[in-house]
Amino acid sequence: MNASRLNQLLAALFLASMTQQAFAYTTIKCGGSSTKWSGNNYTVRASSVGFPVGPWRDALSSVISHWNGNPSNLSFGVVWNEPAVAANNNENEAWWEANNGPNIGTYPAVTYVWFKSDCALKEADVIFNNSVAYHYTTSKTSLWPYGGANRPFQTTAMHEFGHAAGLAHTANTYNIMGSDWTHIHANGATATAYSGEDANNGLVAVYGLWAGGPEDLGVVHWKHIGSSGEYSTHGRTRILNTSNIELTKVAGTTEPVYRVNKGQTIKLELTYENLGKTSPLAAKVGYYLSSNDIISVADRFLGEGNVTLYRGVPDTTFNTFLVIPSDLVSGQTYWVGAIIDYNNAYSERSETNNATYIGIRVN
Ligand SMILES: [Zn+2]
Incomplete structure (x- = not known):
């Protein structure tokens, strides 16, 4: 085996092991080690004032139930109608407040944690700032x-309960602990926190x-684009030409809409995730063209690909070639997209x- 061949082999092995071990999550530390709930459960008592029967309770409930389906041994629960919330009272609680100490005025939400003498978690309180929209x-x-006037409550709550579980901020990948409101899934009109x-992977x-x-696979049109201090920043995924140059976008649209030619070969960038228990998991991805922003198997099939996803960091890739059909209507907006599994x-x-x-406009 010559040196060049050996170097290639080593490079391949190195890449393979990097893929398997890749992670970015960070954890709250006590005594130098990751702290955790000794009983493998975090149950929060939600304020009767802030979370009465109704939509805010439903929103909080959806976040707790989502976290409860995570592939680690940590379970989540919620108890409603807590009448007396307070910091450091040996109860995990969630409430709304305009001011709580030096930080809440500048943060949209905050999670305070207390440790036992053995460094296990003792209490975690989540406080939402009720002056935020x-x-x-x-x-x-x-x-x-998506261009609206409101901060999504569920993404912020998802982030804060990640802290309550023992996770800290992460800057170097697309993740809920790095930037919450741009960590969201949409297909059609509904945007869902997750x-x-x-x-x-951090909780596992x-x-x-x-x-x-459970098993769970997902695909989103968001990705990691940078960081700000201990937080990641996220942006929309793109459509590129075969020279890997981002296509021109239509001006003035709320969401990206790329100008494409009939018959053009494009590269579709999306972020694929393995959120479940099995790692790695191999899956097929179907690519589609739609007349609306809901991608479904009923749409026009453009081809398929294969992904093998480790539960580690999300896999953002633009190595997907698609051909824009020649029979589309000039000037019309369409949507291309993917369905994993x-x-x-x-x-x-x-x-x-x-x-x-992702939206396209046909030239
Ligand atoms: Zn945070």
Whole structure:
């Protein structure tokens, strides 16, 4: 074997092991080690004032129930109608407040944790700032990441309960603990908060793998684009030409819409996630063209690809070649997109996070 061949082999081995070991999550430390709940459960008592029967309670409930389906041994619960919330009272609680100490005025929400003498978690309180323009809606056009006026409450709550579970901030990948309101899934008009691959992987590392846990695959049109201090920053994924140059976008649209030619070969960039218990998991991805922003198997099939996803960091790739059909109508807007596990080979915890879209306008 010559030196060049050996170098190639070493490079391949190195890449393979990097893929398997890749992670980015960070954890809250006590005495130099990751802290955790000794009973593998975090149950929060929600304020009767802030979370009465109604949409805010429903929103909080959806976040707790989402976290409870994570593939680690940590379970989550919630008790409603807590009448007397307070910091450091030996009860995990969640409430709204305009001012709480030096930080709450400048943070949209904050999680305080206390440790036992053995460094296990003792209490975690989540306090939302009620001067922030939160909304519980999942209608994307009302929410910041899709041009709306409101900060999505569920993404911020997802982030804070990640802290309550023992996770800290992460800057170097697309993740809920790095930037919450641009960590969201949309296909059609609904935008849904979720915990994400990196945070799920962090909980598995701290609490161990839940052997009876679910499989879950997902695809989103968001990705990591940089960082700001200890936080990641996220932006929309793109459409490129075959020279890997981003195509021109239509001016003045809320969401990206790329100008394409009939018959043009494009590269579709999306972020694929393995959120479940099995790592790696191989899946087929179907690519589609749609006349609306809901990608479904009923849409026009453009081809298929294969992904093998480790539960580590999300896999953002633009190595997907698609040909724009020549029979489309000039001047018309369409949407291209992907459905992971489009052949339904896996029974998943959620099938609603399996598809997403990017807009195109035909020249
Ligand atoms: Zn935080």
